[in-house]
Amino acid sequence: MKKEQRIKKNHEFSKVFEKGASFANRQFVLYILNKPGQQEHRTGLTVSKKIGNAVTRNRIKRLLREAVREMGDRLESGNDYVIIARKPVLEMTFTEIIKSLEHVARKAKVLKKQPKSFT
Template sequence: MKKSYRIKKESDFQRVFETHNSVANHKFVIYQMQKPNQPHFRVGISVGKKVGNAVQRGWVKRRIRQTLLEVKPELKQDVDFLVIARKSAADLSMKEIKKNLVHALTLAHLFEEK
């Protein structure tokens, strides 16, 4: 996923976080903020130290990015959102991460209407 699709600045993270517009399942929390006139969505990924050591956190982040890359054409483009991994996400396989993340994104209504 290109860097233009990522939220990197702390101020941008806080702006999305402060909207208090969130949904969650057992593995992920999604915060979102509508951004009209934006050419594409932006995503911030947060995997805290409770998830595990640096290797495990990196592993989870890579799996999240890969899942987002696979569902990218189906996602709404006028939104910024944060994906926060919960502790139990470290124990999941790629298939389970994808299933749980897609479920959380569906709860957040981040997929385009068909």
């Protein structure tokens, strides 16, 4: 994720939590706040201390950043997203994390359809 695509400040997270809509599955909670004037989407990540020690939390955040980067062009622009990881993420592989994030994004109707290839 590029620097301008990150949510870092506490008041930005709070605004998304207060005014945004939430969607969840067993692994993630996704908060979405529509920002019409914004060109790109911005993403913030949250991993609670309940999930593990600092090493574990940072590993999960790295995997989530990479997953968001891979699905980034398919996420709707003009939104702020906050992703909260839940405990089942600990046992998941990278591909399972991507599938689960896509599931929550489809549930929230913010995932663009992939164009079908004719090859």
